[in-house]
Amino acid sequence: MDTLIVVLGPTGVGKSNISIQLAKHFHSEIISADSRQFFRELSIGTAVPSQEDLKLIPHHFIQTKSIHNYYNVSEFEIEALTTISRLFLKCNPLFLAGGSMLYIDTICKGIDDIPTVDLDVREEVTRWYENNGLEALRQRLLEVDAEYYRIVDLNNPKRLLHAVEIHQMTGKPFTSFRKNTIKERPFRILKVGINQDRKVLYDRINIRVEQMMAAGLLEEARAVYPHRNLNSLNTVGYKELFSYFDGDCTLVEAVDLIQRNTRKYARKQLTWFRRDQQIQWFEPEQVKEIINYIDQKMTENE
């Protein structure tokens, strides 16, 4: 049976390296589930695999988009599933590796069919919110979608905005699109989590940020600085350096903040993954154990 091995874990734990070893062992390829490694303008700050690694093992969805093109998880679902079914013709197991929680879940469980918001609608509703405030936004949502109003986090403007945008665009309440059904996939999914001692992870993250700076992250960030308002650049490692370019902080402070925000991101990833009971957890050194685990599962269910 076709099996997709999902290699997940917090940022900086060594997922890329491990999934390359696994793909090599199983003569397979890797689909990336990393919402920032899609962008070809961002390579140092998103820690994409090296050119040698990319040559060694074919990767998909790495640096295939531009920061200028709006991209979202739904488009990823469609594209990635197409790629996955094509690759299963020659590889099994196949690997999905990355740390973007929502993107992983979307491949595993699917996401409801909700229209993509036009950028002009987004701009219009956002401007309305900026002029009228959060309370007005809540009231507007209550009028158009009382059901969602009851369950949504009323402090989170992005959630409210999206529901209002969908109504503005379609004339239907956001809730009418939210089916919350789990899509069945025509392949088996095995989740392999990589984690390690929190302190060791944090040290690795701090060092990795220093290495990124040494590798030229500052220049990479400066090159995209003119486009800082793009959503794709609302990204750890770039937004902090933009503040430095603005003169709002020193370079040392900016780098410090990158480290801190990366640590926070790792913590947030772990919070998300913690509730997923399907994940089998390993330490970064346990590549052999992971291979044994996959072998065992592959024969179990043939």
Place this chain on the structure above:
RNA sequence: GGUGCCAUAGCUCAGUUGGUAGAGCAAUGGACUGAAAAUCCAUGUGUCCCUGGUUCGAUUCCAGGUGGCACCA
């Protein structure tokens, strides 16, 4: 060596007219359906430097000590 100022949470500090304390940041936990490396929510943390004195009661007042900073020698 002398004088002055300071010593409170992991850090930077506030405060207690004497009744054993609180902000920011950090840290930790949580939410999450097309912006997700986004966005939002919640939670502690303590020999109040040490030793004595005054007091029913001292982190707070007093004395001495220790450490730090500044100035003068």
